[in-house]
Amino acid sequence: MAIISRFVDKSRQVKEHFLGMSYITNTCVQSLKDDIDAMFSTRGLSISSLRGQGYDGASNMLGEFNGLKALILRENPHAMYVNCFAHQFQLAIVSVTHRNCMLGDLFNVLAIIVNLVCASCKRVDAFRTSYQANILEKLNIGELTSGRGQFQEMSLECPGDTRWGSYLLTITRFINMVNAIIDVLENILEDGVHLDQKSSAVRQMNAMQEFEFNLRENGWDTLLSRVIEFCVDRHILVPNMEDIVVVKGRPRHVAQQVTYFHRFYVDLYCHAIDSILQELNDHFLETTTELFTCISCLSPRDSFAAFDKNKLLHLAQFYPLDFNSEELLLLRPQLDKFFCL
Structure with a gap:
């Protein structure tokens, strides 16, 4: 098991360090947790300082109730789980x-x-x-x-x-x-x-x-x-979108007859988009998506065009150990000053 830490140093620079690798003989959740605790302790780190965790899609890592993610969240509820987005x-x-x-x-x-x-x-x-x-x-x-x-x-x-x-x-x-x-x-x-x-x-x-x-x-x-331009350049026949097409693989007397437009737009494009949206909702947790939506407001792209003070205030509320009630009240004018600079 490889462990990598990402942190912000004293100069406010984001750093990423490879802590090490641990040979795993038992892949049960408690064994993985013990190996992480041991590696943290040898480097003077603590689970209580974590503000995020992320793994691959293995069930023993991100199980909602008995996974490694859940075990760490019981010890530190502020170690928000972040999906491996590429995976x-x-x-x-x-x-x-x-x-x-x-x-x-x-x-x-x-x-x-x-x-x-x-x-x-x-x-x-x-x-x-x-x-x-x-x-x-x-x-x-x-x-x-x-x-x-x-x-x-x-x-x-x-x-x-x-x-x-x-x-x-x-x-x-x-x-x-x-x-x-x-x-x-x-x-x-x-x-x-x-x-x-x-x-x-x-x-x-x-x-x-x-x-x-x-x-x-x-x-x-x-x-x-x-598509039409691509097909015309290569002498590929372009059908009339209003013509009727019989779905292949079914007997003609029971096959559904639809137009080419319906087949291409509804059966292919819309179905694919709907399926993608459903899969993305299934694979990305609501809390994780909300976290990244809030963090994206700090992007300096296009002169901080995505800056949203309310979303950043909401982001701070995820971490009550780092922002108490008084600090949350002071954060709003500080964000105004940050944006003016």
Whole structure:
């Protein structure tokens, strides 16, 4: 178990120190708590001084009643638990892709394409060569502008449930490298030895030529414009949004008949947004969200545009050991003075 402390020093600078690692032979909650107490005591620290704690998503760490978080909160109710935001965001995204069959199909196709393109060193070399040629062509015709650090060598990666940001990275790189991907799939179709790989290349190329596949990679805020532009540039058929579409995978006499607009906007976009909001509410505790909302008011961005005195006063109320009633009364004029400076 690794333990890292974050604190504010005497010069009011936020510091983060690696306290050490402890070899865990027993992962029960009390054993973990005893190891933390031992490491704290050897460094002259105390649980009572904690004002926050954070762990991964393991149940023995953040269990509401019997987890390590709850055990520390019983000893020090001011050690507010803060989610590992990157981990919680990843869990929310993974859950949504599993619940929405259209998004699940998208990432399944992406994984198959990545495995096909990166199955051998020869294909990887062909992929890199094609990507570099596409970049040079766009630079020559003025579609792209060169600059320091741009167009560095990239590779395709499959999305992973435990790799933070991998879903976004996979889609972003796929969009940027789509022409090179098509070139490699065409090479597999023409020069492939195994029939199953050639058949898979044909299926994935056909999938990439569907409007629905490309729509799933863009936000609805663009109102189809970016998707339509992307499809037109690659000669992908764009359906009429008012036409009726029969949902695949069901007999025609029982299948629900809806318009393309309903399928793309309601069944895909709105369902995905609603699922994401529900998952975020499930993964982020109300107290934690409230804490970060209050702390964000201290951001100096745009000349403290987010400054909110009432929220900061509410933040101080979370820590009665640090702000008594008299100090809370004095805090309001102090915040006014801070903002004027």
